[in-house]
Structures are given as C-alpha cells and as structure tokens.
Amino acid sequence: MREKKLSIVIPLYNEEENVNELYNRLKEVLDALPYDYEIIFVDDGSTDRTVEKLEEIAKKDSKVKVVEFARNFGQTPAMMAGMDIASGDVIITMDGDLQNDPVDIPRLLEKIDEGYDVVSGWRKNRKDATVSRKIPSKIANWLIGKLTGVRIHDYGCSLKAYRSNVIKRIRLYGEMHRFIPAVVSTVTSPDKIIEIPVRHHPRKYGKSKYGISRTFKVIVDLFYVWFVKKYMQKPIHFFGGIGLFLLFVGLTFFLYLLSVKLLGNPIGGRPLLVISVMCIIAGLQMLTTGIISEILMRIYYESQQKKPYVIRRVLNGEEN
Structure with a gap:
C-alpha cells in the first residue's frame, strides 16, 4: 500500500462514557499497522465531560487532535471539519459510540490498496431496533440507490475509508454525511466505490442521537443529492x-x-x-x-x- 499516513475522523456528541474505551481500541489496531496515523476527535458541542476526557487523551498522545465546536452544529459539519484538518493520504470516518469496530480498519485499507477510492462499511448484522432504525434505514437505502445509481446496502454506516485526494474535492452541508458515496460519485467513477460487511455492536453507554424522524430528513435531502448528481453542470x-x-x-x-x-x-x-x-x-x-x-x-x-x-x-x- 503506497499511502503513508492515515487520518481517523470521529465526530462526538455527549459520549463521555465511550471516549476512553474507543481510544484504547483504536490505538491497539492502529499501532499494529505499518503506517503513520492521526486520530481526529471532533466534539460537536457536547454538554457532558466528553471534551475534558479528550483533553486528557491529547495531552498524553501527540497523535490525537481534538477539535471543539462552539456549539452543536451536527454530524455533517463535524465530519467535514475533521476531513478539512486531516493530513492523511487515507481518511477513515467512524462513529464514537463503540458500535463501529476499529478491527475492521485493516480490511477497509486492503480495499483502498486494491484501487478503490471509497470503501463503505455494511452493518450486515445491525444491532439496532428493528422498527425505529432498521426498517426506515432499509427504505432510505433503497431510495438513495434507486435515485442516485450508487447502490450500496448501508449508506448510514459511518465506518468508511476514502482516498484523501477524492473526498477533499467535495463539500458537505446540512446533513449530507449519509449521502457521501453518492456525492463522491460526482468526482469519481461508481466502479471505484465498494462496500464490505463490517461488525456492528449494540450501544453500551449513552443514548442514540437519532430516531425515526431522521428518515424524513433523508428523503428531503435525497432529492437535493439526486439533482446535484444529475444536473449540477447542466x-x-x-x-x-x-x-x-x-x-x-x-x-x-x-x-x-x-x-x-x-x-x-x-x-x-x-x-x-x-x-x-x-x-x-x-x-x-x-x-x-x-x-x-x-x-x-x-x-x-x-x-x-x-x-x-x-x-x-x-x-x-x-x-x-
């Protein structure tokens, strides 16, 4: 693999109970890889002790960068801020609630090494509520694939790997993080986007920040993505x-x-x-x-x- 540095971007909002365990799991995986790396935690205006714990980690580990927002802006701006700061050749995004597993990172990198620009995780055995999370997600994923032409099973999985020179060509606004593979297809071939099954764990601490209402936001945003992908230049x-x-x-x-x-x-x-x-x-x-x-x-x-x-x-x- 010719990439020399990895950037791990993790948006966080009120995840004080998960921060230390997440960091330890990441270190265990990343230290075993033959690449330089940086971990970028983006605190999205947390009201608990998330920032304090991140500060403690950053003091003892120079590979950790902490970005603190002035208020809660949302997951998309947090992800965008982390990507803007990232200096790695490959950028990997993931959630901060321990539901994504860092042990899948080497598998994502293998696909990047094969020549893909985007490697998206697929939570094949998703550990979430069926009615409020799984069913709306399946409907949204089907709609997104149908309208954008980029058919993957799990747009909502945050665990993804991107070539930096590809992902940095696009800008994300609103709540567009869930459409990144479709948006990226405007600057690279859909053949360069692949999906692989990844582990998914039940949430151990804290509460999910999303509910069934997110499905309606997805549908509204979807029409924007469809228009931009198909008619942006014409x-x-x-x-x-x-x-x-x-x-x-x-x-x-x-x-x-x-x-x-x-x-x-x-x-x-x-x-x-x-x-x-x-x-x-x-x-x-x-x-x-x-x-x-x-x-x-x-x-x-x-x-x-x-x-x-x-x-x-x-x-x-x-x-x-």
Whole structure:
C-alpha cells in the first residue's frame, strides 16, 4: 500500500462514557499497522465531560487532535471539519459510540490498496431496533440507490475509508454525511466505490442521537443529492425540459381553443383556457429558471476556479 499516513475522523456528541474505551481500541489496531496515523476527535458541542476526557487523551498522545465546536452544529459539519484538518493520504470516518469496530480498519485499507477510492462499511448484522432504525434505514437505502445509481446496502454506516485526494474535492452541508458515496460519485467513477460487511455492536453507554424522524430528513435531502448528481453542470436540461413540456401542453390547448373560437363558439368560461394560460406562464418561468441556474453554475465554477472535471492521472505529462 503506497499511502503513508492515515487520518481517523470521529465526530462526538455527549459520549463521555465511550471516549476512553474507543481510544484504547483504536490505538491497539492502529499501532499494529505499518503506517503513520492521526486520530481526529471532533466534539460537536457536547454538554457532558466528553471534551475534558479528550483533553486528557491529547495531552498524553501527540497523535490525537481534538477539535471543539462552539456549539452543536451536527454530524455533517463535524465530519467535514475533521476531513478539512486531516493530513492523511487515507481518511477513515467512524462513529464514537463503540458500535463501529476499529478491527475492521485493516480490511477497509486492503480495499483502498486494491484501487478503490471509497470503501463503505455494511452493518450486515445491525444491532439496532428493528422498527425505529432498521426498517426506515432499509427504505432510505433503497431510495438513495434507486435515485442516485450508487447502490450500496448501508449508506448510514459511518465506518468508511476514502482516498484523501477524492473526498477533499467535495463539500458537505446540512446533513449530507449519509449521502457521501453518492456525492463522491460526482468526482469519481461508481466502479471505484465498494462496500464490505463490517461488525456492528449494540450501544453500551449513552443514548442514540437519532430516531425515526431522521428518515424524513433523508428523503428531503435525497432529492437535493439526486439533482446535484444529475444536473449540477447542466441545470437547463432539468428546468428547460419541464418548461418545454409545459409550453407544449399550454400552446396545444390554446391552439385548440383558438380553433374553437374561430368556429364561432365561446371559450371565455372554459377551464381549459385557464389551464393553457397557466401552463404557458409556468413553462416560461421554468425556462427562465433554467437560464438563471446555468449562469449561477458558471459563476460557481469560475469564481472558485473549479473545473467541471476531475483528472485521475496523466501519462507522460503533467496533471493540471
């Protein structure tokens, strides 16, 4: 494996009972690997003694970095902060509640060594409540795979490994951490994303921070991910397609009513006239929205000097 350094990113929120055991388990696994590493704990505004325990660990271990948020921002910002700070060639994310097992890390690295850009954990024997966690998760995973085209069994598993030069190309907002494989597929081939079964343990201490209400957030966020993946660089195709369809329907109805009017029949009180006018107006609005979206997309790329493509490598030349 050519990667020389690993970065382990762990968001935490009120996990004081789990911190020390998690650190000890990680050290046992990471010290046995032939790579340099760093452990990045991101405290997401904990109200218990999580930060105090992290400070104690950091004082005795220089490989541990602690990021403390000013308040609770959520798991996605915490994960993003850890990734921004990470200096490793491979970034591994995991939960801080001891449900993910550090002993699976070498198996993730084996797949990275095989050439994959993303290795996602699959909690095949998940130790969570069936009604509130497993069933909603299965529905969400099916929807995400169907709409994004990146079909994996367990989007919600935090235990994942990424090549740093791939994951650092994307930005995460809101609660997008659960969609990372789908978002990453916008900068790498889906063939470079693989899933492997990993261990999953019941929670020993503390309470889960998520409930069934998270499923509805997943569904809402999913439509955003689908749009970004499919139409980020060509929004006019989405809005323009709908606009042209509405214009076609509206003009067809209007021409039909015009022919009826020319034959001497009144059309002023017919609902079809209202429908045709609304379709024409809505169609023009969608086309206008598409044009504005295209302009904003170009501003987005050009203002940040981003390119609408990603080069994996260049043979006999220099990569831009």
